[in-house]
Amino acid sequence: MQLTRAADYGVRVMVHLASCPQGARVSLADLAEAAEASPSFLSKILQQLVKSGMVTSHRGKHGGFSLVPRDPSPTLLEIITALDGLPPLNDCLKTDDACHRKTWCGVHLVWVEAQQKLRAVLAAASLDSLVRSTASRRAVLGLD
Amino acid sequence: MQLTRAADYGVRVMVHLASCPQGARVSLADLAEAAEASPSFLSKILQQLVKSGMVTSHRGKHGGFSLVPRDPSPTLLEIITALDGLPPLNDCLKTDDACHRKTWCGVHLVWVEAQQKLRAVLAAASLDSLVRSTASRRAVLGLD
Numbered sequence: 001m002q003l004t005r006a007a008d009y010g011v012r013v014m015v016h017l018a019s020c021p022q023g024a025r026v027s028l029a030d031l032a033e034a035a036e037a038s039p040s041f042l043s044k045i046l047q048q049l050v051k052s053g054m055v056t057s058h059r060g061k062h063g064g065f066s067l068v069p070r071d072p073s074p075t076l077l078e079i080i081t082a083l084d085g086l087p088p089l090n091d092c093l094k095t096d097d098a099c100h101r102k103t104w105c106g107v108h109l110v111w112v113e114a115q116q117k118l119r120a121v122l123a124a125a126s127l128d129s130l131v132r133s134t135a136s137r138r139a140v141l142g143l144d
Numbered sequence: 145m146q147l148t149r150a151a152d153y154g155v156r157v158m159v160h161l162a163s164c165p166q167g168a169r170v171s172l173a174d175l176a177e178a179a180e181a182s183p184s185f186l187s188k189i190l191q192q193l194v195k196s197g198m199v200t201s202h203r204g205k206h207g208g209f210s211l212v213p214r215d216p217s218p219t220l221l222e223i224i225t226a227l228d229g230l231p232p233l234n235d236c237l238k239t240d241d242a243c244h245r246k247t248w249c250g251v252h253l254v255w256v257e258a259q260q261k262l263r264a265v266l267a268a269a270s271l272d273s274l275v276r277s278t279a280s281r282r283a284v285l286g287l288d
Contacts, residue, residue, distance in 0.1 A: 003234045012251075087146050106273075110220055114262045121254060137250060
């Protein structure tokens, strides 16, 4: 269930875009700096975010990437799902026929519950709340 | 945060041993059959369980493996920790200095909460409860 680096950087990009004024176009170079990722790696992640409809890519001199406004804002779970997704906690959670023991295995029920609790936390975190939380923590530290 | 195969099989072994009469010695071959794992792979997992003090290895003609009785019984989290552990949901949760953004990153707090919720579910599941749940599910299906 470990998050991929792509998903982690994708979330960083989304939080950065959402903290910019609405409609702002941010260059790949600036996004790479904000996410602390290489532009080439980030480029692929941005393609996935554009494909998901959460980010728009603008060409030309004043091009760049902008967040597609949405109310309510996407959740952390939606963003991760648009990227590499959240790997299951255990193989038996992968597909319906991933493990023939699941019909009677008492442990399977615990894996299911643990994964549901984890997903619920990510589904409760909106992009807007992540931006607010980040801004407030940075303000406390006197950053920006 | 995906569980290793070793941890998954280790849990199967523990549930099987705990479902046997107290003090019963189970052979490697029988444990391998119960866990649906190869004896050679299971052998390494059993070494880890013996090292953790949860399982005893008996040599000789009437040898085998037995569960070390414990009240309360170990939790699923303890069993997994004794094996390969639970990989962190994200790299920033690995060590204190794993990510310099954690002091201000709003997303980090969500990863922390998600991981805590997941661990709490595993810590609430005792080995005894897993045995009861498995037995009850098997009974409903008319197995055994």
